[in-house]
Amino acid sequence: MGGSPSFPIVPIAKDRIFIVTGANTGIGYEIAKWSAMMGATVILACRSEERARKAMETMQEEFKTEKEKGTTGLTDSPTLAIEFMKLDLASFQSVVEFCEEFKKSGRQLHVLCCNAGLGANSYKQTSDGLEIMLQVNYLSHFIIIAKLLSIMRRSGPDCRIVLTSSGFHKGGTFDLTTMNYTGNARSFPDLNYYGRSKLYQVMQAFAMSRRFKDSNVAVNSMHPGFVDSEFFRDVTGIAKCCFACFRTCGAMKNTLEGATCGIDLATNPKHAGVSGHYWVNCKITTPSSTSRDEQKQEMLWKETFPFIQKYLTEEEIADMEGKSPNRL
Numbered sequence: 009m010g011g012s013p014s015f016p017i018v019p020i021a022k023d024r025i026f027i028v029t030g031a032n033t034g035i036g037y038e039i040a041k042w043s044a045m046m047g048a049t050v051i052l053a054c055r056s057e058e059r060a061r062k063a064m065e066t067m068q069e070e071f072k073t074e075k076e077k078g079t080t081g082l083t084d085s086p087t088l089a090i091e092f093m094k095l096d097l098a099s100f101q102s103v104v105e106f107c108e109e110f111k112k113s114g115r116q117l118h119v120l121c122c123n124a125g126l127g128a129n130s131y132k133q134t135s136d137g138l139e140i141m142l143q144v145n146y147l148s149h150f151i152i153i154a155k156l157l158s159i160m161r162r163s164g165p166d167c168r169i170v171l172t173s174s175g176f177h178k179g180g181t182f183d184l185t186t187m188n189y190t191g192n193a194r195s196f197p198d199l200n201y202y203g204r205s206k207l208y209q210v211m212q213a214f215a216m217s218r219r220f221k222d223s224n225v226a227v228n229s230m231h232p233g234f235v236d237s238e239f240f241r242d243v244t245g246i247a248k249c250c251f252a253c254f255r256t257c258g259a260m261k262n263t264l265e266g267a268t269c270g271i272d273l274a275t276n277p278k279h280a281g282v283s284g285h286y287w288v289n290c291k292i293t294t295p296s297s298t299s300r301d302e303q304k305q306e307m308l309w310k311e312t313f314p315f316i317q318k319y320l321t322e323e324e325i326a327d328m329e330g331k332s333p334n335r336l
């Protein structure tokens with residue numbers, strides 16, 4: 009996995025705590041590995057312990073190789089400070105348990121990378137009765153942010169939330185009456201619903217950043233590019249052949265190239281306090297006009313809560329609105 013990095017390798021204190029969702033493979037793997045190689049303590053929040061532990065072993069091996077290569081700026085520590093925590097974003101119960109366990113640890117939280125995601129798939133409903141991409145890509149990450157925000161607020165300066173969205177947010181329809189697909193599974197417009205979930209993330213970053221203005225928590229979303237990860241693992245037929253061609257002709261980024269923007273947003277000191285932007289190739293970029301529409305962002309915000317509010321306390325909701333009495 010990977011190649012040569014094109015982001016600055018900066019020293020990060022070990023007591024800076026990162027959470028990366030979906031860190032066992034693909035873009036999340038590289039974000040977690042490079043953040044840890046710079047010195048951070050990184051929690052891999054993954055649904056499969058087995059896959060996460062394998063990934064952690066590979067990360068340690070790749071760290072050794074990187075040191076042997078003489079890459080400068082890596083942590084002096086002999087091993088990476090990486091840990092596994094169980095998180096299945098397709099289950100609100102798992103999301104709540106993950107947050108409770110993290111809270112119980114009494115740790116600070118400095119960087120939260122909401123990266124895990126599912127692509128255009130045939131229709132699947134979660135045990136919570138929701139279309140899976142809506143829940144995994146958007147709603148569950150929303151709950152994690154709401155539940156851990158108070159910890160981030162108390163974790164000192166320069167805390168960051170990075171949402172891995174997609175340029176494909178432009179392909180998602182903004183229709184809040186059909187946020188949760190309830191039609192016929194066979195006519196499920198999978199790409200459109202993938203685009204919707206990614207559109208919500210871009211809008212969520214804008215809406216949150218407005219609410220967290222003048223606080224220590226910055227929120228940004230980004231598009232990693234067209235990346236040769238496991239994202240397309242379930243693709244079959246003609247689409248599979250197309251991907252083989254894209255790979256062969258170099259149209260896809262490798263996972264490290266795809267992770268570069270996320271790593272940069274999570275670690276580069278020059279981004280401290282920079283909030284409320286959509287990034288592509290490490291540059292602030294203009295997303296779709298729908299995503300930038302403040303009125304629509306607020307409509308989305310309002311329509312999101314009925315899906316998730318029973319998992320949040322009044323304090324957490326107030327905190328998200330920037331109204332908590334405990335806000336620093």
Ligand SMILES: NC(=O)c1ccc[n+]([C@@H]2O[C@H](COP(=O)([O-])OP(=O)(O)OC[C@H]3O[C@@H](n4cnc5c(N)ncnc54)[C@H](OP(=O)(O)O)[C@@H]3O)[C@@H](O)[C@H]2O)c1
Nearest residue numbers: 030034035055096097098123124125174234235237238239
């Ligand atoms: N690849 C691209 O071209 C591309 C383009 C634009 C945006 N993105 C976005 O980039 C992000 C990362 O994708 P990737 O390309 O790195 O794909 P990937 O290689 O498939 O990795 C996705 C990660 O998400 C995890 N995940 C999926 N469902 C989950 C669940 N229910 N609970 C917890 N974790 C779950 C996967 O875990 P398992 O390994 O257990 O399945 C995996 O760790 C996604 O949000 C995606 O939308 C990707």
